[in-house]
Amino acid sequence: MRVLIVDDHPLMRLGVTQLVLQEWPDAHVDEAPTIAAALERIAAARPDIVTLDLSLPDAQGTEGASRLLRVLPGVPLLVLSLNAEAAYAARLMQMGASGYLPKDRASDELRVALRRLCEGGRYVTSSMADHLLGLLSGKAPQALPHEQLSTQEHRVMLLIAAGKTPAQIAEVMHLSVKTVGSYRARILEKAGWANNTELTKYCVQHGLTDL
Numbered sequence: 150m151r152v153l154i155v156d157d158h159p160l161m162r163l164g165v166t167q168l169v170l171q172e173w174p175d176a177h178v179d180e181a182p183t184i185a186a187a188l189e190r191i192a193a194a195r196p197d198i199v200t201l202d203l204s205l206p207d208a209q210g211t212e213g214a215s216r217l218l219r220v221l222p223g224v225p226l227l228v229l230s231l232n233a234e235a236a237y238a239a240r241l242m243q244m245g246a247s248g249y250l251p252k253d254r255a256s257d258e259l260r261v262a263l264r265r266l267c268e269g270g271r272y273v274t275s276s277m278a279d280h281l282l283g284l285l286s287g288k289a290p291q292a293l294p295h296e297q298l299s300t301q302e303h304r305v306m307l308l309i310a311a312g313k314t315p316a317q318i319a320e321v322m323h324l325s326v327k328t329v330g331s332y333r334a335r336i337l338e339k340a341g342w343a344n345n346t347e348l349t350k351y352c353v354q355h356g357l358t359d360l
Contacts, residue, residue, distance in 0.1 A: 150176045150267070153196035155213070156229070157182040157205050161252070165200055165229070165259065172260045184208045184216055191220060198266055203230045209358065210307030211241060211300075212321065218245045225266035229255055232356050238277045244300055248272035294340035295357065302339070305332040309345055310352035 150173055154165050162180045169176055179196065181187035184207050190196075199221065205213055217226060225247040230237070238249035247266045250258055254274055262272040298306060301322075308318045315329045322329070333345075342348045352358045 150198070151179065151194060151196045152176055152263075153179045153181065153187060153190055153199045155181045155184065155187045155199065155205070155217070156202040158202070161202065161229075165255070168256075168259050169263065172263065182206070184213045187217065188220065191217075195221070196224060198225045198227070198263065200227045200229055200263075203228060203232065209311045211244060211304055212308065214241055214244060214246055215304065227262055227266055227272070229259075237357065238273050239296075240300070240303055242271070242273070249277065250274065293355070294342075294351065295355065297339050298336060302332055302336050305329060306336050306348060307352065307357060309333065309336075310349045310358045312349075 152169050152173075154162050154169075156162050156165070159182075162182075166178045166180070169178055179190045179194070181190050183205055187199075199217060201213060201217060203210060203213060207213075208216065214226065214228060226245070227248040227250060228238075228241050228246050229250055229252050231252050241249055248262050248271055250262050250272065251274065258272075258274065265272040295303065295306060304322060305318060308321065313321070315326045315333075318324070318329045319326045324332075336348070337343070340348070340351070342351065349358070
């Protein structure tokens with residue numbers, strides 16, 4: 150089995166590597182500190198499973214997951230994040246990620262999560278599973294503003310909160326600047342924010358960005 154670990158923290162990569170090798174001693178583990186480096190590793194050898202940190206030097210929030218999912222259709226992607234919000238996990242699972250695990254639970258649950266993904270299943274923590282079931286049954290609490298956004302709108306929101314200009318967002322998402330402006334207008338209207346400052350403040354308060 151070939152595992153690709155995408156994380157910019159060397160100690161985290163080392164810890165994940167050790168857990169993988171404890172479970173699968175013959176596994177081949179590749180490491181990448183950025184999405185760009187991950188794409189190079191993927192071009193050289195397609196992995197069987199990928200673990201991904203959401204906060205990287207060249208990708209924030211869901212952007213890194215989106216880029217990897219485009220080039221690795223069918224390959225299980227396990228997101229490891231400091232963000233423990235269930236709604237964030239739901240967003241990534243809707244995008245196509247196979248699992249979501251807060252980093253503070255990794256030492257206890259990572260091997261279980263990887264086994265589940267290798268068997269063709271999906272994985273979230275029990276508390277997140279309860280929230281996701283609530284969403285499906287219509288019994289979840291009233292949606293927060295960012296939960297009402299489409300996947301593309303959510304990505305634009307995070308890039309705005311990260312301080313990206315419309316031109317930079319357009320380049321990253323392969324859109325026109327005009328389309329980015331339209332997304333921004335819809336985001337502000339849906340969420341009830343007056344400007345980018347309120348948007349960014351909300352993202353910080355809800356742990357959606359590392360600012």
